[in-house]
Amino acid sequence: MRQPTVYERTRAAVRQQPAPEEGSSLNCKAYGCPCRGVIDLGGGFHCSWHAYASPDKWPQLTTNLREHEWLLSFVGEMQDHHQRGKTTKELGALAATFWEVDPSMAPTPDEQKHWNWYLWRVREELAYRVGQRKDKPTPRVPQVQDPKVWPQKVPA
Numbered sequence: 670m671r672q673p674t675v676y677e678r679t680r681a682a683v684r685q686q687p688a689p690e691e692g693s694s695l696n697c698k699a700y701g702c703p704c705r706g707v708i709d710l711g712g713g714f715h716c717s718w719h720a721y722a723s724p725d726k727w728p729q730l731t732t733n734l735r736e737h738e739w740l741l742s743f744v745g746e747m748q749d750h751h752q753r754g755k756t757t758k759e760l761g762a763l764a765a766t767f768w769e770v771d772p773s774m775a776p777t778p779d780e781q782k783h784w785n786w787y788l789w790r791v792r793e794e795l796a797y798r799v800g801q802r803k804d805k806p807t808p809r810v811p812q813v814q815d816p817k818v819w820p821q822k823v824p825a
């Protein structure tokens with residue numbers, strides 16, 4: 670089967686929605702998965718997590734996703750608040766309160782300016798925590814401060 674392009678994977682992750690009701694026809698077709706199905710593999714819609722995992726890993730992935738429903742909900746709530754026009758300052762305060770026990774997950778000042786960067790990092794964090802990503806994601810920094818892009822502009 671053709672591997673999905675980065676663009677397709679990105680779109681799938683962006684479309685990832687919080688969980689529909691149990692037993693809903695909108696659910697991912699992987700047994701017991703709490704996520705919405707967004708990618709059609711031929712036998713029905715699957716969530717982006719199951720769609721790109723080999724079927725032998727599905728049961729463990731489902732278990733991991735169920736253990737992280739709190740994080741799936743957080744992603745959905747942050748998207749909702751953002752779409753309903755809360756300011757990034759309000760969103761930053763909500764997120765900082767949510768992550769009081771893990772301040773490394775609160776939005777950085779740059780992520781508060783570019784809220785989609787933060788939403789992206791939280792989704793990547795979810796991927797990391799459910800075993801779909803190898804490395805823990807770090808906050809994105811503006812390219813002008815990124816030593817990989819502009820090594821000569823960053824003081825040592």
Ligand SMILES: [Zn+2]
Pocket residue numbers: 697698699702703704715716717718719720
């Ligand atoms: Zn799923």
